[in-house]
Amino acid sequence: MIRINHLNKKFKKLIALNNITVQFDEGQVVSLIGPNGSGKTTLIKTILGLVKPDSGQIYFRDKNIKQEGFTYRNEIGYMPQIGRYPENMTIGQLFSLLKNIRNKDENSLDYDLLKQYNLVSMYDKPMRTLSGGTRQKVSAAIAFLFRPPVLILDEPTAGLDPLSSEVLKEKILQTKKEGTLILISSHILSDLDDLTTDVMYLQDGKMKFFKNLATIQEDTGEIKLGKAIARLMKGEDPAANMISEILKTNR
Ligand code: ADP
Ligand code: MG
DSSP: EEEEEEEEEEETTTEEEEEEEEOOOOOOOEEOOOOTTSSHHHHHHHHHTTSSSEEEEEEEEEEGGGGGGGGGGGGGGEEEEEEOOOOTBBBHHHHHHHHHHHOOOGGGOOOHHHTTTOOGGGGBBBBGOOOHHHHHHHHHHHHHHOOOOOEEETTTTTTOHHHHHHHHHHHHHHHHTTOOOEEEEOOOOGGGTTTTTEEEEETTTTEEEEEEEHHHHHHHHSSHHHHHHHHHHHTHHHHHHEEEEEEEHOO
């Protein structure tokens, strides 16, 4: 569904994406993992057309997104790491604006998260007055609103309280069952345990591996994603080594 071919991106001298080639298909929940600054958000933004790569191609349903304009984005629900909104607009106004732009049948919309997060009772609040957590809830509700066939969630649980985080994970699980392609970046690996079908590991802009979860579990003998990744990356990534050491001392 999304095919990425020899993608490169530099910010001045910094190599943010280094020759990434990968493919994501329907029904997959791909966990995008890697240390801070490894290029996760940059990769996500190039898929969305928000960051322009220096070279390489991205295909959405076999069409080069460069030639697609932005129409393909109607098929993607995106929850940004940091949501930026018109700050004087109220939550209610923001949702009506989005609905007017997309112009989809009212009956087809998914208000589940809006309801579960009680956002309707806050419709009159301007965006600038919201706490970080509430802003995240708004971003989450927007991502799911139009029942997109592709969901891209950038650090979705960061900043959410534990209960709201569980609500979101449950929602992602349900959506997974409907065959939606879901791409989640997170460094809270325990959040990904019940969701992941495939893992893409980035380090310094390079893809270290792209593997099916079952294969990772077999290769490492570990069920939990955090432990399995720590084993795989042992000797490669200082952060993974540290996790691995901590796990050892806790045994
Ligand atoms: P991650 O999401 O994995 O934490 P990012 O994709 O946000 O990593 O960043 C990858 C690298 O690119 C980091 O070193 C970051 O500082 C740099 N970077 C990201 N966006 C910009 C930008 N707009 N200008 C300059 N450097 C950037
Ligand atoms: Mg990021």
